[in-house]
Amino acid sequence: MSAPKKVVLAYSGGLDTSIILKWLQTEYGCEVVTFTADLGQGEELDPARKKAELLGIKPENIYIEDIREEFVRDFVFPMFRANALYEGLYLLGTSIARPLISKRLVEIAEETGADAVAHGATGKGNDQVRFELAAYALNPEIKVIAPWRIWDLTSRTKLIDFAEQNQIPIAKDKRGEAPFSVDANLLHTSSEGKVLEDPAEMAPDYVYQRTTHPEDAPNEAEFIEVGFEKGDAVSINGETLSPAALLTKLNELGGKHGIGRLDLVEGRFVGMKSRGIYETPGGTILLQAHRGIEQITLDRGAAHLKDELMPRYAELIYNGFWYSPEREMLQAAIDRSQEHVTGTVRLKLYKGSVNVVGRWSDHSLYSEAHVTFEEDAGAYDQKDAAGFIQLNALRLKLLAARDRRLKR
Structure with missing residues (x-):
């Protein structure tokens, strides 16, 4: 050159x-x-x-x-x-x-x-x-x-x-x-090297910079509501926020409650394994919230296909292929799936954990009439399940019959 x-x-x-x-x-x-x-x-x-x-x-x-x-x-x-x-x-x-x-x-x-x-x-x-x-x-x-x-x-x-x-x-x-190396941005902090190089040794408390130790977090749980439009978070507790302001607020909430700590030994793209300490307080809340709203707005087939594509998509980002055609193709499919991922999720933040405790949406696919254990007024005929099971069992029965025949 x-x-x-x-x-x-x-x-x-x-x-x-x-x-x-x-x-x-x-x-x-x-x-x-x-x-x-x-x-x-x-x-x-x-x-x-x-x-x-x-x-x-x-x-x-x-x-x-x-x-x-x-x-x-x-x-x-x-x-x-x-x-x-x-x-x-x-x-x-x-x-x-x-x-x-x-x-x-x-x-x-x-x-x-x-x-x-x-x-x-x-x-x-x-x-x-x-x-x-x-x-x-x-x-x-x-x-x-x-x-x-x-x-x-x-x-x-x-x-x-x-x-x-x-x-x-x-x-x-x-x-x-330096005792360790740090990379930070609005999504996370990453610490690695020196005092962290032995994966058998617990990371010292001073490595963590963005989150309270979960044991020292507030003794009272905090409940928040995150609003979504087409797959993106747009509000916290009813207040509309810009993307960066929203993630900043989630970081404050997550850091306060000790959420988002990760001690990971990962496989680098260049071939070696490395140990890192990650803090992603707002992102951890956001992931749970997004999955929560998808639970009621995303069709089973689309949701399961997304989960199959996700590891490949994540690997492309990790390996540096954000601008590759395959990442853009996957993004197009993922974005198409988010058209009805709109609604609100309620979460409980407590001592290092974040849990979805409620979710609702005008785009919901959840039908209480179909899943109720009470009278469903004809919404679902349970007799239909017999034929459904028999058709799905047919290949299993044929396999079992062949195996039994060959063992005789």
Whole structure:
């Protein structure tokens, strides 16, 4: 790959991406544009601007954008229509943020005339795949630079030495190795590495940042109502909220009650297993609420087919194929299923648990007349079940008859 002339860097303002910024300048002698996304990670982003300016980036080349609404509306909500869980447990909080960051990197590259984008993901993780597959899907001509795969700064000591040689400010707690690594956005926090690397050892309490310990959560249960329209949550307790505001409120409620903690050993796309601690308080509530409203509004056949498609859909997101035709095909089917997923769900929040305790909808398929144990006024003729059972039993009877004959 020829040396880039101008690079758009996904920039957090932290030590690693600041080192990458300076390395790009010294290694390639190129102009650097920084992009810092506010995805609801809960950090002040102005220091990233100041750090970029300190490292010689022109003010017009510093992009800091609040993309929380787009993140929830166009990425999180479509994923939750599918009830997506990777390996049955993980709500894909890191995975779903990467395609949006990549989208803006590519768009900013086009706006500024840059011929390359760069990211700070390591060569051992999933994020390098997610960033780069998304970038190439959006612009097949773009150059992608992944410094961790090509530079010789292969240890924390070398990184610190490079930072000191280039006058990059180092926080005191960065002079040693961090106890664990954290990624955060409006959907979740993800912690991994160091004190978490032994999956046999329980994670220390200080790892959890977004949720109260369930044992310390309020002793009184809290009941909330979440309203849905066509598969997307639109209100809490009757108050209409924007997508990002709604998820923020659910995070507050879930965090207060210790909801959404997950200790997971997952199979990375690159082949190894890794242990992570995830906190997804609002997302955990949202998943239960969405399944609750689907219970009364979604036909059995559609619901069961969705559950069959879901693992494949979740895997595509985890592996970085958000912009693939197969993910878009599945999304079209999932969205079609949500046309009548409208109504309200009541949930009980208590000491780490969230449970659906009620649901109602004008689009409900639930018929009390058909399921009642009392007189049903002819809504259902129980005699019909005999023929239904006999037809479904026919192949089983034929199999059993053959097996009995062959054993004689």
